[in-house]
Amino acid sequence: MAILTPYLSFRDNAREAMTFYQSVLGGKLDLVEFSSFPGMPHDPADATKIMHSWLATDDGMVLAGSDTPTGMDFQPPQNISISVSGEDEARMQAIWDGLSDRGTVTIPFEAAPWGGLFGMLVDRYGMSWMVTVDVAT
Template sequence: MAVLTPYLSFRDNAREAMTFYQSVLGGKLDLVEFSDFADMPQDPADADKIMHSWLATEDGMVLAGSDTPTGMEYQPPQNISISISSDDEPRMQAIWDGLSDGGAVTIPFESAPWGGRFGMLVDRFGMSWMLSVDEAQ
């Protein structure tokens, strides 16, 4: 079995971002700091930054992320979106409301010409999202 997991890179705010995503999506969040691996060569300034985080929700969504170490170039995300689709409209509306708080709506979360609802936004951490409510079959 293979698993495809979005892995997000941040510049010094992975803890804040992943905690925010947990508040929106729910689930269990595991955070590992660079300092948890003291034998690994690292910049002391990175000690309390997030080396790896893993958010897993009860409905099967998984999102991972980390801070970019000081010695590595950080590139803000571009040309990619995280997409969530579901037939659970109240859950999707709650996710939309959470992610859009402090973000910028690109396409409002409204009825789509192909049915259901669709919307796009960039959240407060610069991540692009597409949300879709599929019509019940």
């Protein structure tokens, strides 16, 4: 079995962002700071920044992320969206509501021509999302 996991890069706010995603998606969040690996060279300014985070929800979603270390180029995300979908309309609506809080809606979350519900947004951390309520088959 293989697992495909979105891995998000941040500039100095991975802890805040991943904690936000946990508040929206639920699940267990593990945060590992650069200082957790004393043998690994890092800028002392990065000691409490997030080297790796892992969010796993009870319904199988996984999201990972980290801070971009000092000295490495950081490019804000572009040309990619994180897609979350399911048949549970209440769950998808709650995810939409959470992600869109202080974000920018690009396509409202409403009935889609192909059935179900669909919407797109850019969250408060600059990540693009697509949220879909699938039509039960």
